[in-house]
Amino acid sequence: xxxxxxxxxxxxxxxxxxxxxxxxxxxxxxxxxxxxxxxxxxxxxxxxxxxxxxxxxxxxxxxxxxxxxxxxxxxxxxxxxxxxxxxxxxxxxxxxxxxxxxxxxxxxxxxxxxxxxxxxxxxxxxxxxxxxxxxxxxxxxxxxxxxxxxxxxxxxxxxxxxxxxxxxxxxxxxxxxxxxxxxxxxxxxxxxxxxxxxxxxxxxxxxxxxxxxxxxxxxxxxxxxxxxxxxxxxxxxxxxxxxxxxxxxxxxxxxxxxxxxxxxxxxxxxxxxxxxxxxxxxxxxxxxxxxxxxxxxxxxxxxxxxxxxxxxxxxxxxxxxxxxxxxxxxxxxxxxxxxxxxxxxxxxxxxxxxxxxxxxxxxxxxxxxxxxxxxxxxxxxxxxxxxxxxxxxxxxxxxxxxxxxxxxxxxxxxxxxxxxxxxxxxxxxxxxxxxxxxxxxxxxxxxxxxxxxxxxxxxxxxxxxxxxxxxxxxxxxxxxxxxxxxxxxxxxxxxxxxxxxxxxxxx
Numbered sequence: 001x002x003x004x005x006x007x008x009x010x011x012x013x014x015x016x017x018x019x020x021x022x023x024x025x026x027x028x029x030x031x032x033x034x035x036x037x038x039x040x041x042x043x044x045x046x047x048x049x050x051x052x053x054x055x056x057x058x059x060x061x062x063x064x065x066x067x068x069x070x071x072x073x074x075x076x077x078x079x080x081x082x083x084x085x086x087x088x089x090x091x092x093x094x095x096x097x098x099x100x101x102x103x104x105x106x107x108x109x110x111x112x113x114x115x116x117x118x119x120x121x122x123x124x125x126x127x128x129x130x131x132x133x134x135x136x137x138x139x140x141x142x143x144x145x146x147x148x149x150x151x152x153x154x155x156x157x158x159x160x161x162x163x164x165x166x167x168x169x170x171x172x173x174x175x176x177x178x179x180x181x182x183x184x185x186x187x188x189x190x191x192x193x194x195x196x197x198x199x200x201x202x203x204x205x206x207x208x209x210x211x212x213x214x215x216x217x218x219x220x221x222x223x224x225x226x227x228x229x230x231x232x233x234x235x236x237x238x239x240x241x242x243x244x245x246x247x248x249x250x251x252x253x254x255x256x257x258x259x260x261x262x263x264x265x266x267x268x269x270x271x272x273x274x275x276x277x278x279x280x281x282x283x284x285x286x287x288x289x290x291x292x293x294x295x296x297x298x299x300x301x302x303x304x305x306x307x308x309x310x311x312x313x314x315x316x317x318x319x320x321x322x323x324x325x326x327x328x329x330x331x332x333x334x335x336x337x338x339x340x341x342x343x344x345x346x347x348x349x350x351x352x353x354x355x356x357x358x359x360x361x362x363x364x365x366x367x368x369x370x371x372x373x374x375x376x377x378x379x380x381x382x383x384x385x386x387x388x389x390x391x392x393x394x395x396x397x398x399x400x401x402x403x404x405x406x407x408x409x410x411x412x413x414x415x416x417x418x419x420x421x422x423x424x425x426x427x428x429x430x431x432x433x434x435x436x437x438x439x440x441x442x443x444x445x446x447x448x449x450x451x452x453x454x455x456x457x458x459x460x461x462x463x464x465x466x467x468x469x470x471x472x473x474x475x476x477x478x479x480x481x482x483x484x485x486x487x488x489x490x491x492x493x494x495x496x497x498x499x500x501x502x503x504x505x506x507x
Contacts, residue, residue, distance in 0.1 A: 079476070104481045166316045288313050294395060414431045434507065
């Protein structure tokens with residue numbers, strides 16, 4: 001007998017079925033009804049209130065209080081639907097509203113509703129992107145999205161896959177570079193290898209060091225190349241450090257440069273770094289997780305001049321393009337099937353070679369994962385909706401907002417830029433009236449370092465907005481606002497400055 005749904009064929013909700021809840025038919029209908037009611041709460045709390053500037057960015061609670069409010073304990077017996085729906089409402093209420101126009105805390109913010117529809121759909125379909133037989137739509141879709149991204153890099157051919165985050169993309173590239181140089185590592189392991197060295201800047205993402213530890217290179221074999229005041233890798237120092245590493249008996253094999261560093265938003269000079277890599281025959285990887293989306297913009301793509309010369313690129317559309325977490329692509333210039341050769345284990349229960357379709361469509365052996373989520377749909381649907389031109393406008397708008405914020409800062413007392421921003425990271429100190437003109441005393445830097453944490457605590461506890469802070473080298477705590485959400489306006493930029501002043505003027 002066909003199972004009844006609480007939804008009619010025209011999409012209208014039907015009356016819930018009543019009866020014995022032990023009946024699996026009834027459970028199915030009740031579950032669908034619960035989903036319908038939960039969806040309404042999500043729309044109300046997350047997508048309506050969560051994007052309204054009149055509402056708070058967060059309802060801060062200390063951990064002990066929050067645990068009690070959520071009643072996190074798991075019990076033997078289940079709870080009634082009404083209580084579960086309140087659980088949904090509570091989770092939404094006490095979570096950070098990352099789509100809020102005044103959430104500037106991380107390199108993800110805002111919401112794109114086409115992408116969100118893709119996220120809902122991929123969750124509902126609940127498939128695994130490893131074989132064509134279980135994910136035919138998404139095998140073809142991922143290939144097309146990757147092709148479009150590679151085209152923006154400047155490659156007409158290549159390979160790639162979507163990874164669970166930019167850190168994983170960076171680790172994949174490191175592993176592929178080693179395998180290309182020493183393919184025997186796949187079967188024989190690390191014992192047969194010489195000491196391999198990796199080169200990156202001290203302002204690169206911490207996943208380079210984590211990857212070196214995870215893959216067995218060791219953090220001590222990550223060599224940091226000097227940067228200029230803006231955080232850009234200095235190619236001449238890279239060349240010198242490669243030569244020094246060779247003279248010490250190591251084998252340099254991999255350079256990881258950055259397009260859009262996490263803090264300052266710096267873009268390493270790719271063309272000059274590529275010259276050094278060509279000279280020494282090293283793999284060039286570009287971590288463009290944050291900055292890669294400038295490639296959509298005719299006005300700003302010059303920041304990544306020379307990216308086509310790289311061997312691999314990591315790019316997170318869930319950041320500046322607002323595709324939603326997570327959406328992270330690893331792009332490769334390689335056309336020799338390096339990705340599959342490096343990672344394949346040829347599981348015969350999945351990748352049978354006598355299937356009735358082209359087995360090259362079974363892409364699961366390219367990945368170190370078995371289970372792999374569908375992350376291409378959200379980007380594909382958004383790209384289809386607004387086109388490359390719409391994504392270009394999104395990038396350009398973020399730059400305009402960043403420029404507006406900087407210009408307004410310069411008109412106010414107490415805002416001191418770390419430097420003129422190259423990207424949409426605006427880094428600055430707020431100097432309260434009590435410290436202005438008092439830079440000479442020995443304790444000035446210590447006192448200034450305490451300002452940002454106090455302002456951050458106040459804004460979070462009041463729920464008015466969120467922005468990050470950090471030290472960098474010998475520079476004490478400063479704010480870093482990242483501007484990317486398509487929901488923000490100049491009024492939000494003005495509010496941001498007003499709020500920093502309101503929260504910090506008495507310090």
